[in-house]
Amino acid sequence: MTIASWLLYIIVGAHALGALAALGLRGAAGRVLGATGAGAGSLATLGLGAWCLGTGTVLAITAPILPLTGLALRVDGVSAFFLIVAGVAGAAASVYGAAYSAHYEGRYSLRLLGAMWNVLLLSLPIQVLADNALTFLMTWEVMSLSAYFLVLTEHDRRETVRAANWYLVVTHAGFAALVAAFLLLAAGDPTASFAAMRSAVLAPGTRDAVFVLALIGFGAKAGIVPLHVWLPMAHPVAPSHVSALMSGVVIKMGVYGLLRVSLDLLGGGPAWWGGLALGVGAVSALLGVLYALMEHDLKRLLAYHSIENVGIIFMGLGAGLVFQSYGLPALATLGFVAGLYHTLNHACFKGLLFLGAGSVLHATHTRNMEELGGLIHRMPRTAVGFLIGAAAISALPPLNGFASEWLVFQALLGGSTIPRAEIAVVMPIAVAMLALTSGLAVACFVKAFGITFLALPRSAEAAQAQEAPLAMQIGMGALVLACVALGLAPFFVVPVLGSALGGVGGLPTASVEFSLGTSFRVAGAVGQMSPLLVALGLALLIGLTLGSLRAFADRRLRPGDTWGCGRIGHTARMEYTATAFAEPLRRIFAELYRPTQDLSIDFHPASRYFVESIEYRSAIHPWFEQALYTPVLRLLRGAAHRVRRLQAGSLHLYLTYMTIVLVVLLIVARWPR
């Protein structure tokens, strides 16, 4: 027994015990023990990933557990990396969830929540370890369904059921594409191992079909435009630690799958594969952040940012695929490393932000930013955690979002070394779109943090908010540390990622491309960056400012009201709102949003100079989704209507169908060939 296999048994055992404890025990004991099992399993997942990545262990296990074929598991660099992603986010979210789910007590099923949480956390490591098509697809389905049940936790709300249904439909449409892709890859044999698929020689047309199907299937899970519709519905209604895990890790399984199929199993392909991934990535990034700007539901805003960040990750992967097809392995590695680095970073900061939003929701019972405000005084630790997460997702140095987005930029700029007209057009556009996305993300998080945490409370709930329980603070604190550490240490993370990718899909094993000291250089791309020096500079600047304030400034304080031009009825309702903050951008991008405004004023019957009430409504109409989904939905509804004639509800009719099908099958089976 090696350490790695022990760790694998611990993962399975901890999650199984956690699920059993959650199912069997009532009240707080079940909740805490379930979360303990989940947390321990996640830590073991993290340990397995780190161990395998650190020692280069390749662990392969086949067990005849599943019917038809063995359960085949194998760890390589890429799966070890995703184990770390799942472990970090899973452990933090489990600790958080132990306290967060307490307020479900007596209202919703804690047993189902605890058990499904463990099942989901167990399915994630198995997913990335799967080494044959059947294991992969079955785990995929377990993951999707357990996530579906977790989304359904608050099942008595209409919007929850609607969101869960959308999620189920989109994810199963994607699953169908994946089944088709794997059947094509394995030439019809679902038990084929990944090793057999790697060595299989496929016709170019088949390879293209596999790639496109995989992009659709994994894209539906990852939430790339236009398959993103389920994401902004499902994430807000799920419990917050579930949102954190789904946004941080579950949608990243789409990234993992695409990387596994396109790079590892297919071994790369023509340049248009990468171009397609780059294109959908760029569109997702831009549309995601544009929709996030208009959103005033805190968790839905974060969900749209998940679309944006998955887009950025896809841009990195797409650039990698393009470079690989042009025979530039160093730049290709850079692209993939950038994408993977951003995957890990996004799991950390988006997990942190969802946990922070969950604490806000827990304290105020509202997700609407227009009713929040002033929380920095009542929930200072949550506010600091959210601020760090917001700075990281806005790609501000020296935090982790900056390091990986900078790498994506470097990879895209490296495209200038390819002397092809289409590359010369596409890459600069991609760079520009990424730059616009980053800028808009900053604006969006200034809004999210400023409106939620600063100024005065806009509602009684926000005024009476209390700081989150200790376990929730610990969950957030762990991710804060991860965000800072990953931001400061790209000189450590990047070579590790480079070596993890080594050998996969013909990428070079030696990671000579990343020569490192404190400053940061990449071959083939011109750029240097040292997050450590940036951090030191920032610390120096802040120290100087604080020091000179302390030394020279008059520090007598006299708290007073905000200056409102001496207005007498000065209330918190006159504060800057999220809608007002986003208004300039709504005007600029009016073509996309198609905003409508509705203003109705009730005047006093005696004079039009006296207003009794004003009502203002404003909505945006994303025509893009409507134009895309309305015909599809209409078609589906029509088809369902016709199928209903067959399913008439009569038992006799169904028995007749079965008899007919049985007779037909018998005839087919006995048909002489």
Add this chain to the structure above:
Amino acid sequence: MRLFAKILKVGLVTEPLGPGDDAVVRVARAVEAKARKLLGRAVAIREVDAGSCNGCEVEITGLMSPVYDSERFGIHFVASPRHADLLLVTGPVTRNMEIPLLKTYEATPDPKVVVAVGDCAQTCGVFRGSYAVVGSVDAIIPVDVFVGGCPPEPADILRGILTALDRLPVRKGRA
């Protein structure tokens, strides 16, 4: 282009000032010297009309007119009490302006001085006893200097400002 043409055609409209030809300029220079000594910069003034007949405002506006152009001497009218060293209050305080005046006073950073301009600010003038008037300025906020007159002349207002500046504490490091 028409703007430039007009600038050229009209030329300078401020009247040339001889050295010490005017009481206002003498006082303004004194204010400048004092502000420089006390604050190291221009003195920032926030004007509050607490309900005056606007006669005082006409005279105060005169200070900023091309004739006196007291901005030259570092007498700077600002748009928010947050920026101000000195409040210039006119008129009897009406009911509607009582709370805004108080809020303005509270919003002005310390150290600050208040100059009440005009007879009304001191005695409510002809408006005394009106149902709409609360009282004189010093009934609402502490006043450092009263400037009498209905309305006072610009030179008197400047003298009031000069006197009020004397009540500002001397800052650390400035003799």
